[in-house]
Amino acid sequence: MSSAQSKASLPVIKRLPKYYRYLTSLQAEGRDKISSSELARMMGTTASQVRQDFNCFGGFGQQGYGYNVTALREEIGKILGLSLPKKTILIGAGNLGRAILAHMEFAEKGFTIAGIFDRDENFVGEILEGIPIQHTDALEQFCQKEKPSVAILCVPKMASQDLVRRLMGLGIKGFWNFSHYDIGVYYPDVAVENVHLGDSLMTLCYEMQALENKKGE
Amino acid sequence: MSSAQSKASLPVIKRLPKYYRYLTSLQAEGRDKISSSELARMMGTTASQVRQDFNCFGGFGQQGYGYNVTALREEIGKILGLSLPKKTILIGAGNLGRAILAHMEFAEKGFTIAGIFDRDENFVGEILEGIPIQHTDALEQFCQKEKPSVAILCVPKMASQDLVRRLMGLGIKGFWNFSHYDIGVYYPDVAVENVHLGDSLMTLCYEMQALENKKGE
Numbered sequence: 563m564s565s566a567q568s569k570a571s572l573p574v575i576k577r578l579p580k581y582y583r584y585l586t587s588l589q590a591e592g593r594d595k596i597s598s599s600e601l602a603r604m605m606g607t608t609a610s611q612v613r614q615d616f617n618c619f620g621g622f623g624q625q626g627y628g629y630n631v632t633a634l635r636e637e638i639g640k641i642l643g644l645s646l647p648k649k650t651i652l653i654g655a656g657n658l659g660r661a662i663l664a665h666m667e668f669a670e671k672g673f674t675i676a677g678i679f680d681r682d683e684n685f686v687g688e689i690l691e692g693i694p695i696q697h698t699d700a701l702e703q704f705c706q707k708e709k710p711s712v713a714i715l716c717v718p719k720m721a722s723q724d725l726v727r728r729l730m731g732l733g734i735k736g737f738w739n740f741s742h743y744d745i746g747v748y749y750p751d752v753a754v755e756n757v758h759l760g761d762s763l764m765t766l767c768y769e770m771q772a773l774e775n776k777k778g779e
Numbered sequence: 780m781s782s783a784q785s786k787a788s789l790p791v792i793k794r795l796p797k798y799y800r801y802l803t804s805l806q807a808e809g810r811d812k813i814s815s816s817e818l819a820r821m822m823g824t825t826a827s828q829v830r831q832d833f834n835c836f837g838g839f840g841q842q843g844y845g846y847n848v849t850a851l852r853e854e855i856g857k858i859l860g861l862s863l864p865k866k867t868i869l870i871g872a873g874n875l876g877r878a879i880l881a882h883m884e885f886a887e888k889g890f891t892i893a894g895i896f897d898r899d900e901n902f903v904g905e906i907l908e909g910i911p912i913q914h915t916d917a918l919e920q921f922c923q924k925e926k927p928s929v930a931i932l933c934v935p936k937m938a939s940q941d942l943v944r945r946l947m948g949l950g951i952k953g954f955w956n957f958s959h960y961d962i963g964v965y966y967p968d969v970a971v972e973n974v975h976l977g978d979s980l981m982t983l984c985y986e987m988q989a990l991e992n993k994k995g996e
Contacts, residue, residue: 575985579978583959606964642981643988661878666976671984712987736987738980742800747823753986755979759883761796762972763955764859767888768792769970770929770953771860 570618570641577615578638580605585635595628648673648736649708653725654716655680655688655695658740662716663691673712677704681721698725705732712736719743787835787858794832795855797822802852812845865890865953866925870942871933872897872905872912875957879933880908893925898938915942922949929953936960 584604588596598616599609616622619641622634639645650673652659659678668675678690681698688695696704704710713734715722722743729737736753737745746754801821805813815833816826833839836858839851856862867890869876876895885892895907898915905912913921921927930951932939939960946954953970954962963971 576982578985579975579981582981583975583977604964606961641985643984643991644981646984646988646991648984648987657878657881661874662976664874666980668980671977671980673980712983735990736983738983744823747821753983753990755983755986757974757976757979758796758800759879759974760800760888762974763883763885763888763890764796764799764861765793766929766953766955766970766972767860767863767865768795768858769972770865771863773952773970774860774863 574615574618578642581615582635582638582642582644585631585638588631589635593631596631596634597628601629644671646672648712649676649710650674650712650714651677651679651701651704651710651734652714652716653679653698653701653729654714654721654740655682655685655690656716659714659716660690662714662740676708676710679704701728702732705729705734709733712738714738714740715743716740791832791835795859798832799852799855799859799861802848802855805848806852810848813848813851814845818846861888863889865929866893866927867891867929867931868894868896868918868921868927868951869931869933870896870915870918870946871931871938871957872899872902872907873933876931876933877907879931879957890929893927894921896921918945919949922946922951926950929955931955931957932960933957 581601584601585596597609598612602609602612605612619637622629622637650668652663652675655678659680663675663678675691675693678693678695679698679701680686680695683697685695686697711734713729713736715725715737717725719742722739722741722745726737726743726745726749730749730752734752737755739745739754739756740759742758742760744756745752746756798818801818802813814826815829819826819829822829836854839846839854867885869880869892872895876897880892880895892908892910895910895912896915896918897903897912900914902912903914928951930946930953932942932954934942936959939956939958939962943954943960943962943966947966947969951969954972956962956971956973957976959975959977961973962969963973
């Protein structure tokens, strides 16, 4: 890791995808330059926050003239490691797995979906996005041959525990985890990004109640 | 809002769903009591963090004897507002909308799906979870009659901007937002919970690259 990168704290890193997303929109609109204050306004933050975040990575060029949209987007993409090739398998071809497969732009982030697995015999052989669904029993053979590094887990919590143990033994280094099994608690050295949709929905509950209470005050 | 509630900061609130999730598992396993240290170990945090979090809400009972699982779960559920009834509409019946509809336990969090809308004529009339898909043109009429308070947005960013403006005018107070349109930036007084799956995937990219760099050191 470069010294510039290691200066960035987790909250800064967590904001990088959002910068990247806005810069991608700006680039698509044909914008050449953007000032820290305009970028901040778009993103609902402050210019000082933007400059502070970018300073963690060396500043990204002259502030007085604004940032070059294309160059800045490329720099942030590099820091995020979007071009690092990541051979990926999807486990769980139910509704959620299918939606994610159809919805996400994996290739532009360096992910190549190499295999799809489900324990439901009825799904086996079905083709999704050009890839045939295999039974999870075939995981060992597939991983030993193809050596994927990332697994997307769209399975129930009960199934995850055993699957994660198997996948760790098969060389999987990163998990995009939609299950409720907290992988990071048991395997601290692996890259895990959890998507807890239920937690997100409960947070919305809290916010709705807070609005109600505010109204009643 | 009670004074106990108003003491809790955003990071504490963001952790409440996770506590609730673990307590639900413990309850299902038939556990009566849990100590702060055991709960902390399960969740990958510290006992002092757990006690500190709970103190924001009055402490939830005697620490020496452990917490009563059922009572603690119920208290946290109340704080989260899970029992507040929230009449909800889903906009966007593509892959993602369908997966969310099939996957989430809305009822136990107080959400009732009252209507489903899509702008694709081909979907109109199809029944999902017992509810017929309507055209988005019917939103005005439906909302004036049914008065939903929450909208789940599973539509592209381009469509969101216009939809959110319409929905705000129709009395929607909360958004579960899967689109890339940052509602909160434009409407600060509404409850918004964003699920940016692309951002999550980019964070995983970063973590994978960090692992690579660590290996190379």
